Amino acid sequence: MSTPFDLAKFLPYRLAVAAQAVSARFARRYSEAFGLTIPEWRVLAVLGGFGTTHAQRLTALTTMDKVKVSRAVAKLAAAGLVQRQPDPEDGRRVLLALTPKGEQLYRDIVPLAQAMQEELLAELPPAGREALDEALRLLSRSPKS
Amino acid sequence: MSTPFDLAKFLPYRLAVAAQAVSARFARRYSEAFGLTIPEWRVLAVLGGFGTTHAQRLTALTTMDKVKVSRAVAKLAAAGLVQRQPDPEDGRRVLLALTPKGEQLYRDIVPLAQAMQEELLAELPPAGREALDEALRLLSRSPKS
DNA sequence: GCCGGTTAGTTACAAATGAAACCGATGTCA
């Protein structure tokens, strides 16, 4: 007879559940404290760390498709956190950068994010951290076949 | 000066990316081979392993809210994979069970799912597996504060 | 038995998402 199947032990399921739990936990705080969604937070985080860039690079660095990036940027721009200007070198591109207000928010939110991450890591056994790190790296590669 | 922030090293982000990559990989195959979405697959998996139950238990065992379960069940019922009947002991409840066709699908899909999982695990270093297991378990707990 | 509160599940409506169409700008190759 075949091995019984247990969804609770199924890796894709477990990964999805863990990611969802962690995301929800963080999303709630970003939202409560700063009114940001996760896509917006990702864009802010990259722009804050990276400086001025165009949207295409954001799609690569946030692992979101260009539609999602476009929408997140539009929201941030509407909130006065991001400023757009045409790229003089390529008329198709739009250069994106944080406004002073956006930079301020970035400076406020990063320590919180780091604290949350510490809090999360503190719940894990030290030995598990590198393992998790490595596993996430391997699992994140795009489907091979 | 504060530690620079790098989204690519941020645990919630990495977890989301990994889960998304794995889910996409699996979802594509469920969908191609059997026409199932992930919620439907989850319901099928639980019903197949657990036997007859009511929807409420499915919400617990699939970590999906009752609306999502309800919709997945409706789809499966429409496809003739699940049969519903009123619970004689509680008129509010609906007892759910796989039809013979549903059981057949279950028998077909479980080996595939297990094979996919093996394939995935094979990409991970053996030492990391228990660590990953433990980490996912800890991270999946609902937000504490 | 009846009334208020709760539970199981579905439905309705709004927000988020993804795929594809679209538009202006660029590059290229004859």
Place this chain on the structure above:
DNA sequence: TGACATCGGTTTCATTTGTAACTAACCGGC
């Protein structure tokens, strides 16, 4: 230069998802 494929980014539309309202059934006290 001019036709054509491609690229960056936005918009449109269909689907998915989440939240809240709703219906029917149960449960308790009275």
